[in-house]
Amino acid sequence: MAKKVALLQGNEAGAHGALYAGCRFFAGYPITPSTEVAEVMSAELPKVGGRFIQMEDEIGAMAAVIGASLTGAKVLTATSGPGLSLKQENIGYACISEVPAVIFNVMRGGPSTGMPTGPSQSDVMCAKWGTHGDHPAICLVPASVQEIFEETVRAFNLAEKYRTPVMIMPDEIVAHMRERIVFPEPGELEVVDRTKPSVPPEQYKPYDTSFGDVPPLAAFGSGYKFHVTGLNKMQDGFPTTKAEVVQAEEERQVRKVEANRADIMKWEEYLCDDADVIVVAFGSTSRSARFAVNEARKNGIKAGLFRIITFWPFPEERLMELSKKVKGFITPEMNLGMCTGLVKGCIEGNAPVLGIFRVDGEPINPGQILDKMKEVK
């Protein structure tokens, strides 16, 4: 049987990806340009026995998904810049209490209200540094409608596998773009569920590291009773200020992601093998970059594209390797140099990094990238 094909908007694809992954609870608050995610979830979730709630604010929406996740549900919220700022309090809560959740954030102009209908790529640092304290960060940056669907499924898988909030951040262009999408068949994409406890309730501890860096998570209402707090906690979930316990737990929470970078990181290398100049780009900007690379090749410039798909953890190791054999990197991005700084930081001066920054609500066009390539000597 032929696969189901549709013309779908990026945000709609995100909602359908979430449903494919088994999402059964959504809490959100209206915000441009992500609202279509909530609209699709409000229509589709009750059909499959899931639940949708529009909360009183962004903070409450993030809180509600954490509460629902603790009952065992796969959960999603969607927002954009100012909403992401508000959600950061409870994103930190999900990090320290180790509760899986997916945050679908559409990047628009900022800071503050900025340009609600204009695209940007300026939330990528907020994905890692937005909430206070040390914590793990996983952030995915898809570049097409099909990829939004597939990466949303992967976002759920990573959240469940590593017991942590995961952000998926299409920019407004990709989120509002309409493209052909081929729906994966059930079972075609991997779907991961969180590990449930194998011990009886009386022996259960919510942060029992004898099961590894990602302890099994029981569900409220499933016969297990346990305590969850945003305070630094012990293995049994109760607060502690004992120095050695806090140090070990904080390190484990970050390690469970950092030690699994290879499993989480994802990128695409396009014509990079012999490239003299590599464009490092993500989201809609990578589409302009691919066009520019193809044009450059026609003109005899050995150009390549390194397309970031997992923004956090950042692909430092591979960029370091590539930096040893290129004459330079071009880093076009719709912000004032967030990715550029990261690339510079991980290649230790091996090659020049030439940024192209736009924060005027307009996309970076291939011509700008082609012009910049000429500066690489």
Added chain:
Amino acid sequence: MAFDYDKYIRPGKLPHIWCPGCGHGIIMKGLIRAMDSLNLKKEETAIVSGIGCASRLPGYIDCCTLHTAHGRAAAFATGVKMAKPEMTVILCGGDGDGTAIGGNHFIHACRRNIDMTYIIMNNYIYGMTGGQFSPCTTTGAKASTTPYGNPDPGFDIAKLAIGAGATFVARGTAYHAAQLDKLIAEAIQHKGFSVVEILDDCPTTYGRRNKYKSVVEMMNRLKEVAVPVKAAEKMTAEQLEGKILTGVLHKVEKPEYCEEYAKVLQRAQAAK
């Protein structure tokens, strides 16, 4: 035979953090008696709190307990209840947590009439941070951030809850300990959002700044100002001056949120 509180207390988690003379422990015992009278299953009961002294209560009770962020108890709890409506969900916290930073979540939980019970321990102060004034601090009172007297008018939590749409609103005090379990049990049994405001004392950060000489004096004040709603019916406006009504203040039947959402599920599935 004396009531056995231990069956609901988590082994090894006492002593609690509350100061001598604080009424929170009296309220926790009232909650435990209420849970016992309703025979609530620990595994099927979630107790959710925010931040502050009162919000430490869930850690001591042997249920599914969720100690959330400041003011967010109602929002986290809404997620728990929506995702698992068969669970009994009880919220607890202080006046600052619930009506200042958590005010928005509070009024919207009231509006939805979602079947949860919110116990607000009103001691008129932010105790854990050292005694700053809250939205419930008496006008003119001294707090660590009102050294010249509090210029702010206060909230009447019960009126706020009624105005926002809560369908069961009661008020008790830490002095009237025997009444608490009945008020809380009735609130839990009520289908819809129930609010139980419990007037409390904070000798450490409120009493000493406001010329209360002892905990006994603070408790006596609760005894003196409280008037049961039934008794108030026979009293004149003059006699009620400065008094605070206690008991069940408001009880109406309205559609409950999770039941209404169950109808959404039916409509969506019928249309499929």
